[in-house]
Structure formats: structure tokens, C-alpha cells
Amino acid sequence: MGCGASAQPATTKDGKSTGGSKGSVTAGGTGHGAMIRSTKGKVSDFYNVDKKKLGEGSYGSVSKASNKDTGAIRAVKTIGKSQMKNLDRFYQEIAIMKMMDHPNICKLYETFEDHRNIYLVLELCAGGELFDKIIEVGQFTEVQAAIVMQHMFRGIFYMHESKICHRDLKPENFLFTTKEPIETCTLKVIDFGLARQFTPGQVLSTKAGTPYYVAPQVLSGKYDQSVDLWSLGVIMYVVLCGYPPFYAETDADVLAKVRMGHFTFNPSDWKK
DSSP states (O other): OOSSSOSSOOOOTTSOOOOOOTTSSOOOTTSGGGGSEEEESOGGGTEEEEEEEEEEETTEEEEEEEETTTOOEEEEEEEEGGGOSOHHHHHHHHHHHHHOOOTTBOOEEEEEEOSSEEEEEEOOOTTEEHHHHHHHHSSOOHHHHHHHHHHHHHHHHHHHHTTEEOOOOOGGGEEESSSSOGGGOOEEEOOOSSOEEOOTTOOBOOOOSOTTTOOHHHHHTOBOTTHHHHHHHHHHHHHHHSSOSSOOSSHHHHHHHHHHTOOOOOHHHHOO
């Protein structure tokens, strides 16, 4: 959506909650989270929000906005409370975002809330999704692939060091900051709807993710944060050859191939 967060909150494949509730993730103290303001009231009191939408989904919309005091350009994501199936889980997503501060993670600046909506004021990433760039160019050069993968690994390494597992990494969940060439642009991870905190050695069990990119361990219901690295490996395959290593006509067939872990390297695609 070109905003810094998805308009529709993610859900687990088995319909289970990702756990937690409002306040279940600590984001206070003197760190980054303590600097993020949460305001009860109208975002329009502090920001000039464009009427034109950058993106729109079933749960909300994203618009470009400017801070009335500083002129800083941001993205404002508006989420309707009545459309949220699990509001507590969304509060948890916000709390996780407040914990993070890294050049390759889309930054949350502040939040607003009124009786109807929740508003997230986010870093504006105007370059579009990695997914759209793959569609546009077909295949990245090895140099381009190395650059975007480095950005992804840096962001996910930071998340894991912060004891946070993303669990839904895919090209749609990475945004370029600008429309500059790939070689000079920064890539940032977004959408923390399925992210959760973990403790060292903890075994996670909730089946969550997207069929093409989910790790076999997630499907078995016993995994840890390393499943994010599997997803990044699948993304690397896609950016280099233009299609996923596990492909089928239905999600069920895709997941069957993922469980087996069998894939090939078509010589004609990898010689380019």
C-alpha cells in the first residue's frame, strides 16, 4: 500500500489469536517506545491529512499527511474499530512497533484514537512494495538482490536480537523508501500483525504466515524465530528468478510442497 503498514491486519492460518492483549508487550521505560506519543483525540488536530488515499483495504486506509507544527511528511494509517475482529491483538501489534527503532524497519512516530478509529502516524515509504518491483523488473541482478537482502537481513537480525519473531515475511511486507534505483534505495519491513515476542529457546506453535513463504516447521507446529530466515531465503529465490520455489494452483498444494521441501533451480532462469 506504500504506507509502512498493511491496511488489513494479518490473521493466523488456523484462526487462532497470536496471543496477548493491550499492555501485554512492554514498550515503556526510557527506550524508543517511551518517546512515541499515544493521544486520545483527532489526528486532524495535529496533522494535515490528504483526502486522496495512498491505499485502501477492508479494514482501513492510508493517506499522506504533514505535521502542522514541523511540516514533517508522514503516512497516516486509519483503522476502523468496528472492522477489527480482535482489537486487543491490534494493540499488541502497536506495542511491538513501539519497541523497535532500526533503519530497515518502518518507524511508528505516534498514535491517535477516537471513538471510531485508531490512527498510526508512520514513516512514509513512497517507493512501493518489493512485490511490485519484482513484477516490474522480472528478475533482479545479483548486485540488486544482494543489496535488498542485506537490508532485509539487517532488519530481521535486529528484530530477533530484540526477541521478536515476524512470522509473515514476504515481498508485500517490504517497502522501498523512495522510487530511486534499487541500488540507492532503502528497504524497510512492515506489517507486524503476526509478530510476537519470544524468550530464548521458546518453542512457538501457532500456525501463521503465507503459503509460499511459510517454513515447514511452522506447519508442523513446533518452531522458533529461525523460520523468518526460511522466508527470507524464499524471497531471495524470488528476486533472483522472478517466481517462488514452491508453486501450485491451490494453497493446499503449495503447502504440501513446502512440507516436502523439494524445489529446483531451472538452469535457463539462473543463467540470466
